[in-house]
Amino acid sequence: MKTYPMGEFEEIVLLTVGVLYDEAYGGAIKDAIEEKAQRNVSVGALQAALKRMEKKGYLESREGEFNAQRGGKPKRYYTITAFGKQALQKNKDIRLKLWRAIPKIAFDFKYT
Template identity: 65%
Template structure:
């Protein structure tokens, strides 16, 4: 079912939008990913992923109120769509099936 395939970063961004729920805007998403995954995220890569997933129908966005703190520029808030939820479910199911298919002996390794 290729229509739901997500790249790793797209999956992380979608999950993070879900974690942040009504507070999912660019800077908050970036900080949440960096804090939870101890991974640097470039603003450009994040914005590209958000726009790409919005175009694919995985995300919706709405413009927030403008503020003086942001020089009058409003925040853009993101939410997961029903299609985005299906993409995440598909991704989770595929990963679970693969984990379940690994023979126990294959993971019976000792750290050296």
């Protein structure tokens, strides 16, 4: 059985790369996570996660066009690989299996 080690933040980043599709670069990823997940993201944590997931084979990156506004530095765009999609699917399957296994009584709260 293949393993797909992925933390919660990595999963959020990977899902956001999918949401942004062709526009998935650092700044856009950070903004989308902050807006959609309502959580603050440091540039350093995001860059570390992107590099880590690229090393794991979940993401690929490419350089965009040079940009004078960025001091001539190109944006780096990210896309999900087939392996990254498998990892996301595995995580989704595990979460759904666990959610479905919770007995209804576990959420039958009595408030006073």
